[in-house]
Amino acid sequence: MKIQLIIIGNELLNGKISDKNTSYLAKLAFEHNFELTKTHIIGDDPNSFQKALKEAWEVSDIVITSGGLGPTKDDLTKDMLAQYFSKKIEVNDEALSFVRKIYQDKGKEYSDKMAYHFIPQDFKLLYNRIGYAPALQYSEGAKTVYALPGVPSEFQVLLNEEIFPTLKKDDNQFKHIIIKTYGVPEAQIFYKIAPLLWDELCKYGEVSSLPHAYGVDIGVKLTEKNTDQLAQFEKEIIALVQSHGLKDYIWHIGSESLEEVIIREAKAKNIKIGFAESCTGGLCASRITDISGSSSVFWGSVVSYANEVKMKSLKVKEDTLKNKGAVSEETALEMAIGARAHLDVDIAVTTTGIAGPGGATPGKPVGTVGIGFSDKHASASKMYYLNGNREQLKVRFSQVALFTLLERIRNF
Amino acid sequence: MKIQLIIIGNELLNGKISDKNTSYLAKLAFEHNFELTKTHIIGDDPNSFQKALKEAWEVSDIVITSGGLGPTKDDLTKDMLAQYFSKKIEVNDEALSFVRKIYQDKGKEYSDKMAYHFIPQDFKLLYNRIGYAPALQYSEGAKTVYALPGVPSEFQVLLNEEIFPTLKKDDNQFKHIIIKTYGVPEAQIFYKIAPLLWDELCKYGEVSSLPHAYGVDIGVKLTEKNTDQLAQFEKEIIALVQSHGLKDYIWHIGSESLEEVIIREAKAKNIKIGFAESCTGGLCASRITDISGSSSVFWGSVVSYANEVKMKSLKVKEDTLKNKGAVSEETALEMAIGARAHLDVDIAVTTTGIAGPGGATPGKPVGTVGIGFSDKHASASKMYYLNGNREQLKVRFSQVALFTLLERIRNF
Numbered sequence: 001m002k003i004q005l006i007i008i009g010n011e012l013l014n015g016k017i018s019d020k021n022t023s024y025l026a027k028l029a030f031e032h033n034f035e036l037t038k039t040h041i042i043g044d045d046p047n048s049f050q051k052a053l054k055e056a057w058e059v060s061d062i063v064i065t066s067g068g069l070g071p072t073k074d075d076l077t078k079d080m081l082a083q084y085f086s087k088k089i090e091v092n093d094e095a096l097s098f099v100r101k102i103y104q105d106k107g108k109e110y111s112d113k114m115a116y117h118f119i120p121q122d123f124k125l126l127y128n129r130i131g132y133a134p135a136l137q138y139s140e141g142a143k144t145v146y147a148l149p150g151v152p153s154e155f156q157v158l159l160n161e162e163i164f165p166t167l168k169k170d171d172n173q174f175k176h177i178i179i180k181t182y183g184v185p186e187a188q189i190f191y192k193i194a195p196l197l198w199d200e201l202c203k204y205g206e207v208s209s210l211p212h213a214y215g216v217d218i219g220v221k222l223t224e225k226n227t228d229q230l231a232q233f234e235k236e237i238i239a240l241v242q243s244h245g246l247k248d249y250i251w252h253i254g255s256e257s258l259e260e261v262i263i264r265e266a267k268a269k270n271i272k273i274g275f276a277e278s279c280t281g282g283l284c285a286s287r288i289t290d291i292s293g294s295s296s297v298f299w300g301s302v303v304s305y306a307n308e309v310k311m312k313s314l315k316v317k318e319d320t321l322k323n324k325g326a327v328s329e330e331t332a333l334e335m336a337i338g339a340r341a342h343l344d345v346d347i348a349v350t351t352t353g354i355a356g357p358g359g360a361t362p363g364k365p366v367g368t369v370g371i372g373f374s375d376k377h378a379s380a381s382k383m384y385y386l387n388g389n390r391e392q393l394k395v396r397f398s399q400v401a402l403f404t405l406l407e408r409i410r411n412f
Numbered sequence: 413m414k415i416q417l418i419i420i421g422n423e424l425l426n427g428k429i430s431d432k433n434t435s436y437l438a439k440l441a442f443e444h445n446f447e448l449t450k451t452h453i454i455g456d457d458p459n460s461f462q463k464a465l466k467e468a469w470e471v472s473d474i475v476i477t478s479g480g481l482g483p484t485k486d487d488l489t490k491d492m493l494a495q496y497f498s499k500k501i502e503v504n505d506e507a508l509s510f511v512r513k514i515y516q517d518k519g520k521e522y523s524d525k526m527a528y529h530f531i532p533q534d535f536k537l538l539y540n541r542i543g544y545a546p547a548l549q550y551s552e553g554a555k556t557v558y559a560l561p562g563v564p565s566e567f568q569v570l571l572n573e574e575i576f577p578t579l580k581k582d583d584n585q586f587k588h589i590i591i592k593t594y595g596v597p598e599a600q601i602f603y604k605i606a607p608l609l610w611d612e613l614c615k616y617g618e619v620s621s622l623p624h625a626y627g628v629d630i631g632v633k634l635t636e637k638n639t640d641q642l643a644q645f646e647k648e649i650i651a652l653v654q655s656h657g658l659k660d661y662i663w664h665i666g667s668e669s670l671e672e673v674i675i676r677e678a679k680a681k682n683i684k685i686g687f688a689e690s691c692t693g694g695l696c697a698s699r700i701t702d703i704s705g706s707s708s709v710f711w712g713s714v715v716s717y718a719n720e721v722k723m724k725s726l727k728v729k730e731d732t733l734k735n736k737g738a739v740s741e742e743t744a745l746e747m748a749i750g751a752r753a754h755l756d757v758d759i760a761v762t763t764t765g766i767a768g769p770g771g772a773t774p775g776k777p778v779g780t781v782g783i784g785f786s787d788k789h790a791s792a793s794k795m796y797y798l799n800g801n802r803e804q805l806k807v808r809f810s811q812v813a814l815f816t817l818l819e820r821i822r823n824f
Contacts, residue, residue, distance in 0.1 A: 011622045013448045015439030016629070019431060022453060027427030036425045038460060041434060041451035048450060051467075071599040072621045073610060114603050130799055132599060151623070153800050187483040187544060191526050198485060209484045210423045211563070217428070275715075281701025282694030285715040289693025292769055292802055300721035303687075303697040303713035305706075309755060313712075313725070343721060357704055387542055388565050390704055 001034040004056035008067040020152045049080040067150025069133040082120035092119035126162045181249040182215040194244035266297040275301035276339035279353035283398045314338030332370030332381035340374040347375040355393045413446040416468035420479040432564045461492040479562025481545040494532035504531035538574045593661040594627040606656035678709040687713035688751035691765035695810045726750030744782030744793035752786040759787040
């Protein structure tokens with residue numbers, strides 16, 4: 001089943017907002033073994049719309065549009081679909097009672113001047129339980145187009161509740177084996193450490209390599225149907241990757257994120273975790289609390305941006321801040337010891353660094369960060385020197401902190 | 413100047429990563445008054461590449477590709493460009509010494525087996541100071557194609573340092589006036605409160621409306637060249653919007669984000685700010701510290717996920733937690749009073765709620781949040797009931813908290 005997505009909106013092409021719908025649809029499609037073959041991001045422009053729709057409709061089983069269903073004059077989707085499929089736009093009674101009810105539920109009155117109840121002929125309505133605009137569906141032969149609102153929450157609910165449950169699952173089951181590595185660049189893996197690995201993995205299925213700022217994920221997509229055979233292949237692949245000298249770099253085999261692995265392993269060992277964050281400004285805590293169930297192991301974080309807070313909450317010594325600086329091994333260490341005590345946790349991990357663009361001092365350029373930890377076995381800290389702009393550095397700092405935390409959980 | 417962007421990589425179409433390059437390029441292009449007319453997101457597939465390249469090249473002055481320059485066998489960009497422009501791929505001595513140097517600088521040795529120094533004939537190299545793969549540039553007539561790495565940090569550095577400085581600025585200066593509203597839905601604005609506003613604004617320039625989860629941004633793009641006239645138009649537009657009954661809903665006129673306005677206004681009044689966060693798990697603090705210069709007003713945040721931390725750091729009473737619950741007006745209020753004292757700040761704002769999917773109790777569904785504040789004038793709290801999944805709710809909770817903070821700064 002081939003899918004293309006057309007995302008409509010000037011706000012995406014002038015940088016006001018960034019697209020969240022591609023990755024959401026992509027994940028859903030991947031889980032169903034459907035293939036998202038292309039996303040077109042276009043402006044509120046009739047020519048671009050017709051061109052993208054023509055291309056998508058010709059080569060896909062399903063075309064999904066996102067956006068352009070709103071009430072303002074730059075919302076073109078219904079007109080564009082009506083034009084492409086040669087349909088008239090008419091008053092749709094079902095849509096009218098639908099939006100009247102939505103307005104009533106919110107204590108407002110729907111005005112007939114609004115365009116929500118004008119729908120192209122022969123188009124079916126899809127119930128949008130959290131927004132205003134009804135979504136639409138139209139089929140010709142085996143092909144279907146769905147017109148969804150661009151707001152991610154509405155887009156997601158409609159995909160999950162109205163569209164994917166009605167699609168026939170692909171019978172060709174598959175398994176995606178993902179080997180996650182840390183601390184070694186992509187070229188190093190495939191040219192130095194394991195030059196034959198790629199070709200050997202190709203014998204099992206489609207191979208991919210995804211480099212991040214802090215690691216490389218190697219994927220193999222297996223389409224083998226026999227379950228015993230599949231398990232055997234999986235074993236062989238894991239053995240293959242490890243025998244090729246990558247063993248020390250692999251931190252996870254599977255699709256879980258770093259945050260998910262941390263929480264699962266901390267839960268299994270009944271470890272309470274916490275942070276003291278300066279330069280990451282709460283990002284470590286926010287990443288951990290993105291995961292449902294994190295409350296069973298995550299106790300809290302002291303976001304100590306000001307030195308006053310480092311001293312008061314974390315008992316960092318004034319001398320240390322004065323003589324070594326807030327961004328130092330010593331401060332990172334004292335923060336860790338202080339945070340473990342203050343939050344009453346088993347493992348505390350800390351960050352103190354310079355995210356820039358200001359704040360650099362001689363010997364401590366932007367990108368300098370001290371990462372500390374404290375647990376029953378040891379308390380220590382280390383300096384790292386990373387690259388990037390402010391936003392990237394915050395993520396990279398938090399990444400080092402989370403890998404430090406994972407290591408301490410594994411050694412606990 | 414018309415630009416199209418082609419983003420290559422299976423990882424974008426199976427949901428492993430989401431595209432950050434469109435919005436970055438879009439912002440840059442918008443500032444230069446260039447027009448990003450389309451982004452194509454495609455997989456590592458020759459047919460899709462040729463089709464996208466043909467479409468983009470035919471209608472654009474500049475085509476930028478992102479991704480596919482890496483060292484693995486799924487990296488096709490150089491082959492695809494060579495094929496489209498009928499060029500041979502050959503050893504490029506400049507590229508060879510370039511990547512050798514990069515490897516040397518990182519204490520590694522470049523192997524000739526790697527493909528970084530094979531470059532299509534007649535293509536120019538662009539210096540990639542933070543990655544491995546050289547970027548490429550090729551012109552025919554007035555059109556140019558740039559091939560950039562997909563890693564956002566490298567993509568951004570190359571755009572900023574190598575590409576945009578060489579492009580001729582568009583002489584047609586313009587001014588984008590953005591009116592940011594809060595607390596009123598889009599349809600309400602344009603059909604109930606101000607039904608004539610859209611048409612009246614159209615007399616000044618291109619009008620747009622961008623609804624968020626918590627507000628609507630109304631934009632007008634003015635291309636008037638006379639500076640006095642421009643200032644006059646701006647005044648008229650602001651008066652127009654306010655006269656149309658929107659005055660009470662506007663929280664900012666300009667392009668600054670909520671976080672930027674908070675920091676600027678807190679700085680101007682010399683106000684120290686802090687949070688105590690439960691359900692937002694550090695997100696409020698992380699959003700504020702995304703802004704450079706936040707350290708002058710942001711003191712810290714107590715991320716008190718566990719009740720133990722709420723009691724110890726924030727002096728929330730055990731009775732309150734037992735009788736009213738952690739998610740309650742009372743707890744939000746005690747957290748605020750406690751955080752203001754503990755962090756020694758002028759204004760403290762707090763969040764305690766249920767981000768889900770678990771944790772709902774009778775009368776407190778997922779999406780319930782208590783928002784509290786404490787400052788020299790008053791301490792208070794209020795319950796809100798919001799919609800969304802865990803990730804969306806965290807953002808929405810933090811949004812209410814930040815608007816509460818802005819209001820308190822303005823009333824300080």
